[in-house]
Amino acid sequence: MYALFDTDCAAPLAIKPAIVRDMAALAHRAMLVEVYTTPKPGLVDLANNGAHRDMTVDTFERSANAIAPWLEQFTDTGIRSAHQPVDQLLSALRHPGRQCEQDMYLATAGVNTHKGMLFSMALLCAAGGRLWQQGKGLNQHSLCQTVANATEGLVERELAANTHPRTAGERFYHQYGLRGIRGEVESGFQTVRSYALPVYQQALAQDADRNSALLEVMLALLEHNDDTNLVHRGGPDGLNYVKQQAKWIRTHTTFLSVERMKALQQLDQQLISRHLSPGGSADLLAVTWLLQQLAH
Ligand SMILES: CC(C)(COP(=O)(O)OP(=O)(O)OC[C@H]1O[C@@H](n2cnc3c(N)ncnc32)[C@H](O[C@H]2O[C@H](COP(=O)(O)OP(=O)(O)OP(=O)(O)O)[C@@H](O)[C@H]2O)[C@@H]1O)[C@@H](O)C(=O)NCCC(=O)NCCS
Numbered sequence: 001m002y003a004l005f006d007t008d009c010a011a012p013l014a015i016k017p018a019i020v021r022d023m024a025a026l027a028h029r030a031m032l033v034e035v036y037t038t039p040k041p042g043l044v045d046l047a048n049n050g051a052h053r054d055m056t057v058d059t060f061e062r063s064a065n066a067i068a069p070w071l072e073q074f075t076d077t078g079i080r081s082a083h084q085p086v087d088q089l090l091s092a093l094r095h096p097g098r099q100c101e102q103d104m105y106l107a108t109a110g111v112n113t114h115k116g117m118l119f120s121m122a123l124l125c126a127a128g129g130r131l132w133q134q135g136k137g138l139n140q141h142s143l144c145q146t147v148a149n150a151t152e153g154l155v156e157r158e159l160a161a162n163t164h165p166r167t168a169g170e171r172f173y174h175q176y177g178l179r180g181i182r183g184e185v186e187s188g189f190q191t192v193r194s195y196a197l198p199v200y201q202q203a204l205a206q207d208a209d210r211n212s213a214l215l216e217v218m219l220a221l222l223e224h225n226d227d228t229n230l231v232h233r234g235g236p237d238g239l240n241y242v243k244q245q246a247k248w249i250r251t252h253t254t255f256l257s258v259e260r261m262k263a264l265q266q267l268d269q270q271l272i273s274r275h276l277s278p279g280g281s282a283d284l285l286a287v288t289w290l291l292q293q294l295a296h
Pocket residue numbers: 093094095096097098101112113114115116117118119122167168169170180181182184225226227228229232233277278279280281283284
């Protein structure tokens with residue numbers, strides 16, 4: 001009914017019989033794979049804590065472990081609501097989503113590690129559950145399309161029609177027209193499908209190890225993703241600075257080369273000194289890895 005491929009690891013993914021456990025395990029692992037990918041500019045990883053004073057790899061592990069049980073619940077929500085119109089899915093996820101957010105904050109002593117990530121993962125898990133229950137094939141395209149269908153009109157409802165913007169994401173839509181994570185899910189992860197997945201597949205086809213392949217993805221995301229976290233920390237100039245630096249590295253160094261990895265380390269130091277953290281791109285890195293585990 002569905003196919004999971006661990007195409008970038010030597011060991012096969014432990015496939016459990018139930019879709020609920022499969023999706024949850026995949027999403028949990030995606031969060032850990034993201035934080036362990038090193039060196040990610042400005043972000044927490046195995047080398048340093050990036051532009052963050054309040055989080056470490058340990059904080060992210062605790063956060064991912066607190067979110068893990070909810071991932072099964074999100075998939076289950078997708079299964080149980082599969083007979084309803086797809087536009088009801090997001091509202092069914094909001095209550096468990098908020099409870100999950102609270103568990104995340106409890107595990108991290110109030111630090112926002114994965115708020116955006118859990119939104120993306122909740123939608124992906126629920127989409128997987130829905131497709132499975134409907135007896136439909138579960139692959140990159142069907143999963144992204146289901147997320148897009150479930151969130152159709154989200155930017156209009158929560159950003160455009162919102163006359164009292166409060167969160168950073170809500171304000172940046174009105175100030176700069178940025179659609180943030182809501183735009184990304186409503187487009188069925190367009191940035192991931194257009195830029196990140198092709199780069200990941202190209203790197204894997206050249207036998208790159210997972211870390212190096214994901215660093216290529218990170219660079220592509222830094223160049224193309226309108227990450228509202230960067231705007232939150234550095235204004236539109238902060239976002240443009242990161243995009244330009246990533247573009248420069250991609251233009252002046254070779255794919256998967258040692259110089260490119262060194263350039264990423266230098267960019268890490270630059271973002272740390274400018275207090276810039278591309279948290280939204282970190283989330284999309286995890287989404288990219290997750291989608292690559294599925295058939296195309
Ligand atoms: C729709 C929600 C995600 C809520 O959105 P909200 O309006 O509250 O927040 P936004 O500002 O829109 O951003 C949300 C997070 O999405 C990530 N993100 C931003 N841009 C993009 C993008 N272009 N593509 C993908 N993802 C994007 C990002 O999350 C990551 O960064 C966070 C860490 O950031 P950091 O700067 O370290 O921490 P802060 O505390 O923000 O700042 P400092 O004080 O440290 O400077 C971390 O969360 C990463 O995951 C954005 O932060 C959704 O949450 C929602 O609907 N909420 C309502 C409650 C609910 O229903 N929740 C459950 C839904 S299932």
